[in-house]
Amino acid sequence: MLYGDRVMPTKPISRKSAIAALLWSQFVYWCAVAIAAWAVACMPAGGIRSALALTPIGPALLVFSVSYWLYRACDEYIRQRMLQAAAVTAVGMMLLVTVYYYLQLAGLPPLNLAWISDFGWVLFIGQIIPILRQSRQ
Amino acid sequence: MKNRLRELRAQRDWTQAELATRLHVSRQTVNAIETGRYEPSLSLAFTIARLFKQPIETIFQPDKAPQDA
Numbered sequence: 241m242l243y244g245d246r247v248m249p250t251k252p253i254s255r256k257s258a259i260a261a262l263l264w265s266q267f268v269y270w271c272a273v274a275i276a277a278w279a280v281a282c283m284p285a286g287g288i289r290s291a292l293a294l295t296p297i298g299p300a301l302l303v304f305s306v307s308y309w310l311y312r313a314c315d316e317y318i319r320q321r322m323l324q325a326a327a328v329t330a331v332g333m334m335l336l337v338t339v340y341y342y343l344q345l346a347g348l349p350p351l352n353l354a355w356i357s358d359f360g361w362v363l364f365i366g367q368i369i370p371i372l373r374q375s376r377q
Numbered sequence: 378m379k380n381r382l383r384e385l386r387a388q389r390d391w392t393q394a395e396l397a398t399r400l401h402v403s404r405q406t407v408n409a410i411e412t413g414r415y416e417p418s419l420s421l422a423f424t425i426a427r428l429f430k431q432p433i434e435t436i437f438q439p440d441k442a443p444q445d446a
Contacts, residue, residue, distance in 0.1 A: 374405050
């Protein structure tokens with residue numbers, strides 16, 4: 241079970257549900273990213289294409305909401321570790337952007353922002369799942 | 378920061394999981410405090426002190442006393 245703070249009581253949630261919520265929200269997000277990528281690559285310009293290209297915004301908000309919900313559902317030590325994971329992710333993304341900036345100057349093609357976002361999510365979720373798995377009674 | 382959490386828990390014959398349940402935290406948190414990997418918040422430290430019915434300073438002691446000005 242994960243335990244939230246007692247100031248704002250949260251119903252204890254099982255470790256299994258926490259990981260499932262995280263993975264499902266990620267699954268929905270990646271599906272939306274695939275739909276958007278397909279629309280941009282294969283559909284003619286128009287309103288439907290633009291709408292499909294914007295599809296990942298909703299699931300991205302869902303992923304943020306699930307992450308925040310998990311954060312609130314955990315005790316202070318797990319929260320600290322989650323914040324550490326977020327900090328490591330931020331540093332990782334910053335390094336990626338900095339290094340690629342110079343690689344781009346050296347002749348590599350411009351990096352799509354989607355790749356940076358995807359790298360960040362993979363790095364973050366890769367750290368969060370072991371934390372949640374360990375947060376058993 | 379040193380603490381006597383493991384010793385106090387052992388005196389009562391509680392497992393880490395039992396103590397975690399009483400403190401409304403995860404077992405991982407109890408383990409991290411006992412092994413010195415995590416220093417609890419003031420709020421959790423007071424909860425621990427209340428649970429063991431001891432003053433907070435007898436459970437948690439700083440590694441080095443602050444120097445007098």
